[in-house]
Amino acid sequence: MNFDIKDPSLAPEGKKRIEWAERNMPVLRKIREDFSKRKPLKGVKIGACLHVTTETANLVITLKEGGAEVFLTASNPLSTQDDVAACLVKDYGIPVFAIKGEDEKTYYDHIRAVLSRKPQITMDDGADLISTYHREYKNEFEVIGGTEETTTGVIRLRSMAEKGVLLYPVIAVNDAATKHLFDNRYGTGQSTIDGILRATNVLLSGMVVVVSGYGWCGRGVAMRARGMGARVIITEVDPVKALEAVMDGYEVMPMEKACEIGDLFITVTGNRDVIRKEHIEKMKDGAILANSGHFDVEIDVKGLEEMAKEKRKIRKFVDEYKLPDGRKIYLLAEGRLVNLSAAEGHPACVMDMSFSNQALAVEYILREGKNLEKKVYILPPEIDERIARLKLESMGIEIDKLTPEQLEYLSSWELGT
Numbered sequence: 001m002n003f004d005i006k007d008p009s010l011a012p013e014g015k016k017r018i019e020w021a022e023r024n025m026p027v028l029r030k031i032r033e034d035f036s037k038r039k040p041l042k043g044v045k046i047g048a049c050l051h052v053t054t055e056t057a058n059l060v061i062t063l064k065e066g067g068a069e070v071f072l073t074a075s076n077p078l079s080t081q082d083d084v085a086a087c088l089v090k091d092y093g094i095p096v097f098a099i100k101g102e103d104e105k106t107y108y109d110h111i112r113a114v115l116s117r118k119p120q121i122t123m124d125d126g127a128d129l130i131s132t133y134h135r136e137y138k139n140e141f142e143v144i145g146g147t148e149e150t151t152t153g154v155i156r157l158r159s160m161a162e163k164g165v166l167l168y169p170v171i172a173v174n175d176a177a178t179k180h181l182f183d184n185r186y187g188t189g190q191s192t193i194d195g196i197l198r199a200t201n202v203l204l205s206g207m208v209v210v211v212s213g214y215g216w217c218g219r220g221v222a223m224r225a226r227g228m229g230a231r232v233i234i235t236e237v238d239p240v241k242a243l244e245a246v247m248d249g250y251e252v253m254p255m256e257k258a259c260e261i262g263d264l265f266i267t268v269t270g271n272r273d274v275i276r277k278e279h280i281e282k283m284k285d286g287a288i289l290a291n292s293g294h295f296d297v298e299i300d301v302k303g304l305e306e307m308a309k310e311k312r313k314i315r316k317f318v319d320e321y322k323l324p325d326g327r328k329i330y331l332l333a334e335g336r337l338v339n340l341s342a343a344e345g346h347p348a349c350v351m352d353m354s355f356s357n358q359a360l361a362v363e364y365i366l367r368e369g370k371n372l373e374k375k376v377y378i379l380p381p382e383i384d385e386r387i388a389r390l391k392l393e394s395m396g397i398e399i400d401k402l403t404p405e406q407l408e409y410l411s412s413w414e415l416g417t
């Protein structure tokens with residue numbers, strides 16, 4: 001088997017951690033049991049470009065149980081857990097092409113290694129696999145359909161569909177309610193704080209934390225930072241989201257002002273250049289910058305490099321930049337996803353739902369692919385409902401059922417009183 005990982009001898013450690021995650025993924029376990037009996041993915045080649053974590057391992061093992069042949073590459077050069085990659089290769093026979101800290105060329109070579117296997121289904125987190133297919137492989141083989149895990153990837157794919165260049169249907173897994181309401185909010189909320197604390201060991205209590213972007217991820221990050229005693233400021237460009245943040249009790253102001261008072265800055269916008277030179281120019285000595293948006297473009301790292309007269313790595317995921325006036329600014333994880341670089345990404349409990357959506361999305365594409373157009377689709381709401389029910393069940397939580405009278409009342413317009 002062809003693969004490229006850091007060190008196969010790390011497999012035993014990876015195996016234990018994958019099992020630990022599996023304990024907290026009861027919905028995916030159920031889907032695995034079902035896939036294992038029915039083999040709905042029999043003989044299908046899947047190319048997956050996802051963060052190589054313990055949770056992803058459980059997803060690809062599930063796909064393999066369903067009969068698929070899976071090839072895995074990383075969706076970020078810093079997020080790979082090398083022990084997990086080793087275990088997938090050694091214990092599960094799944095070819096993985098990913099090494100934590102790989103350079104950009106290797107990152108894309110690994111994506112090409114997966115595409116050269118001619119997958120029939122692509123799975124993305126950030127759309128790098130699918131965009132490389134469109135650039136370099138579209139004339140070599142056809143793809144039935146794809147799935148996309150995150151907001152930034154969905155934005156890229158919608159833009160391809162609008163311009164008429166998307167070559168096959170893609171399911172926006174991110175847009176499932178059981179994905180973004182939980183993964184983006186509670187997953188990113190907790191794991192971003194986790195990454196920052198593991199990298200720095202700062203006390204959040206009493207800090208002024210500036211969160212840029214009050215979307216699903218930003219809400220989660222702000223909520224958790226406040227919960228730990230931070231004074232939270234939100235920056236936004238969307239008036240509705242900004243108003244929501246105000247009414248949720250946060251201070252809201254432009255970055256131009258926030259940059260002067262923040263101790264810790266966290267970007268989660270999915271946009272570029274949110275923190276720029278002119279902001280860094282006004283920051284306090286000791287300000288910490290972290291990003292949890294998908295790409296490393298939210299903080300102008302190049303600008304920071306240009307402004308600094310000295311730079312040193314002061315802790316594993318902390319670079320200290322000394323500005324000419326003596327102020328020091330700290331950048332975490334090189335401005336890349338802090339939760340996946342300095343910590344382990346989202347907890348398994350929440351990825352359980354995201355990856356159950358992924359597994360069912362693959363089955364859906366195989367069944368419905370020929371009837372779908374070259375567009376971005378959301379999963380049918382029944383799948384969301386099924387996942388939510390299974391999750392509640394696994395938590396031992398029961399809910400009410402509509403009575404026939406309630407059903408009729410909710411579906412009629414005649415009954416006013």
Ligand code: NAI
Nearest residue numbers: 150151152213215216217236237238269270271292293294
């Ligand atoms: P969203 O679309 O719900 O929220 C983004 C928010 O940022 C919007 O409210 C938008 O108005 C705001 N925004 C855009 N430009 C801005 C600017 N210049 N200044 C301030 N606010 C600005 O998106 P979501 O789901 O919250 O995702 C955000 C990013 O996080 C994406 O890149 C997504 O792919 C990524 N993501 C990261 C995860 C992680 O593990 N770290 C997990 C899930 C998503």
